[in-house]
Amino acid sequence: MSAAEKAALRESGTPGETSAAASASGPRSQRLPNPRFLRSELWLIFGRRRNWAGLAVLASVPLIIAIAVKINNPGSAGGEFNVFSSITDNGLFVALAALTVEIQLFLPIAVASISSDAIAGEANLGTLRYLLAVPVLRSRMLAVKFTAIVIFTFVAILLVAGVGMLIGLALFGGGSMVSLSGTSLSFGTGVWRILLICGYLAIELSALSAIGLFVSSLTEQPIGAAIAVIIIMIMSFILDQIPPLDWLHPYLFTHHWYGFTEFLRDPVSFGGPVRDGVLNAAAYIAVCYSAAWARFSGRDVTN
Amino acid sequence: MTTAARTTEVAPAVAGATSAHSERLAIASQGLTKRFGRQVAVNGIDLAVPRGSVYGFLGPNGSGKTTTIRLLLSLIRPTSGTHALLGRSMPQAASAVLPRVGALVEGPAFHPYLSGRDNLCRLDAADRTADPATARRRVEAALDRVGLLAAARKRYRAYSLGMRQRLALAATQLMPRELLVLDEPTNGLDPQGTREVRSLITNLAEDGTTVLLSTHLLSEVEQVCTHVGVMHVGHLVAQAPLAELRARTVARAVVTTRCPDEAAEVLRQQHLTEIATGKDQAAGVIGQVAPEQIVEALVHAGVPVRAFTTATPDLEDMFVSLTGRGFDVSG
Incomplete structure (x- = not known):
């Protein structure tokens, strides 16, 4: 290494920055929100081929639905509201049909695999020790990880809805939408309702993300964590099906997922099921995030 | 017998550590202990690494070197004992001190599907004290310093062990450091790479960087170190300037x-x-x-x-x- 190269390395920090880094009171930049780490985290999720494949699978469902309905029109099933039979009347229903189908398994699996990878994945690779030695405060790391997972959740749901709306409009056209209350909603209102449904489902799945984050903080095996999260979710589904446990049902996080149909009524009632669903998700997020923090902040990083 | 005599010689200096004294030490620990269940991995060690020294941290595999390094970086919490880095108590001062410390802990670890350059960018992005405006330049300089520029765009999974080790060394060079903690940095390197790492350490030491070099290669210590500490079954059995050990x-x-x-x-x-x-x-x-x-x-x-x-x-x-x-x- 030449003297010039050494000098280049030395001067690579700006003078102000170097003195800030060296000051005992801590650098000024620490008080400003720094989006770089979050960006890096998002790049880690969205730059990964595995996740591209997962998103492609999610996006394929509305395409399959739309094409299947186009080829073999199920026809109107005699007055009863059916999301599939409504597709031919309004392409927006492709998005609704796809969300209804995917919320049962595909979307939760995607969220479970991403969220359980958060801490366990880094621990498994050994990159966790290097991040903590940078240093990244553990509380900050948890916050950035969770933010990135929630962003992924929104993106995944919006992708399904967006692809559904586009292919639906292309194959079946738009127009007004018949609400569950029997009234007619304008096209613009219909799109708005679908976006509200996306937001609601993303909040519900964020509760699952928080569970995933907590499980991820317990182990160094991301696959094991993902399986555990899926087991927890299926257990919640099962408990929700057992009538003698109806006192428990409102507390199950999966119980409120289908509350999104409230957004298809006219007018939308934000009280009742929607409020309960959001409160339930908020409670799960608060409890699981705190548990993840309690576990992760004191954990010995030994791999 | 000799062992006991040597450790006691060091102990009073640390026990009576004044702030001025600890200010001269880049690493100072008092009775640092870590128990895993019944096993005592690190047993009451009093490390004293003077500023500006190249401290050879010797010991056979399993003697507690890596656990000590994890303790120093606050990756794990001590069962008992305290330590300070660059004169500041850890882990309280971690966010102020660790940016001035470069570390290679128990071999390289990076995201396999990111390139070497992207992996360094990620570490730099995580550092709140790093200036984003100079990130690219610092990453390139660090890659250049370890001779990895040509392979910077390759995915990490395609790297050989030696290249991985170099990338981990590059990560310690992203920012100007006052202390480097290097855990077996020449592990997996070819003779040429080993020489380069040695000269890198020597160059850094000439610039005033303190280096804690954990190794089980004695030749490495003889060539680059000014001080030596020897670990054995969790104990620090000897600690002295190399010249002093030689004279004895x-x-x-x-x-x-x-x-x-x-x-x-x-x-x-x-x-x-x-x-x-x-x-x-x-x-x-x-x-x-x-x-x-x-x-x-x-x-x-x-x-x-x-x-x-x-x-x-x-x-x-x-x-x-x-x-x-x-x-x-x-x-």
Whole structure:
């Protein structure tokens, strides 16, 4: 290494920055929100081929639905509201049909695999020790990880809805939408309702993300964590099906997922099921995030 | 026996640490202990790494070196004991101190599907004290410094062990550091890479960077270190400047002859101590006696000398005498 190269390395920090880094009171930049780490985290999720494949699978469902309905029109099933039979009347229903189908398994699996990878994945690779030695405060790391997972959740749901709306409009056209209350909603209102449904489902799945984050903080095996999260979710589904446990049902996080149909009524009632669903998700997020923090902040990083 | 004497020599200096004293130390620990269940991985060690030194942290595999390094970086919490880095108490001062510390802990670890460059960018992005405006330049300089520029765009999974090790070293060079903690940095490197890492360490040390170099390669220590600490089954059994350790070692004279008993008698007359004889050899500790004088006496006494050598024990002999067992894996 030449003297010039050494000098280049030395001067690579700006003078102000170097003195800030060296000051005992801590650098000024620490008080400003720094989006770089979050960006890096998002790049880690969205730059990964595995996740591209997962998103492609999610996006394929509305395409399959739309094409299947186009080829073999199920026809109107005699007055009863059916999301599939409504597709031919309004392409927006492709998005609704796809969300209804995917919320049962595909979307939760995607969220479970991403969220359980958060801490366990880094621990498994050994990159966790290097991040903590940078240093990244553990509380900050948890916050950035969770933010990135929630962003992924929104993106995944919006992708399904967006692809559904586009292919639906292309194959079946738009127009007004018949609400569950029997009234007619304008096209613009219909799109708005679908976006509200996306937001609601993303909040519900964020509760699952928080569970995933907590499980991820317990182990160094991301696959094991993902399986555990899926087991927890299926257990919640099962408990929700057992009538003698109806006192428990409102507390199950999966119980409120289908509350999104409230957004298809006219007018939308934000009280009742929607409020309960959001409160339930908020409670799960608060409890699981705190548990993840309690576990992760004191954990010995030994791999 | 020697072991006990050496550790006690160090202990008072640390125990009576004034703030001025600890300010001179880049790493100072008092009774640092880590228990995993029943096993005591690190047992009450008092590390004292002076600023500006290259401190060889020696010990066989499993002796507690890596656990100590994890404790120093606050990756794990001590069962008992305290430590300070660059004069600041850890872990309280971690967010102020660790940006000035570069670390390579237990081998490289990066995201396999990101390129070497992207992996460094990610670490830099996580550092709140790093200036985003200079990130690209610093990453390139760090890659250049370890000779990885040509492979910067390759995915990490395609790297050889040596390249991975270089990338981990590059990560320690992203920011100007006052202290480097390097856990077996030459592991997996070819001879050329090993030489480069040694010269990198030497260059950094010349710039005033303190280096804690954990290794089980004694040659590495002899070539680059100014201080040595030896770990054995969780204990720090010795800690001193390398020159001081060397001065303590005693030279022996070895006479090869067909009359070892007569040679031994001469050695005894010349006031050599710990005299031993073998089939065709006689040996003794020289002490203050000049070797020339011994040879003259041997010739004068008519001992048929076939060969005469004086030998100072090397670091490996020292190490064996300190740990008692040599270089096996500690249980």
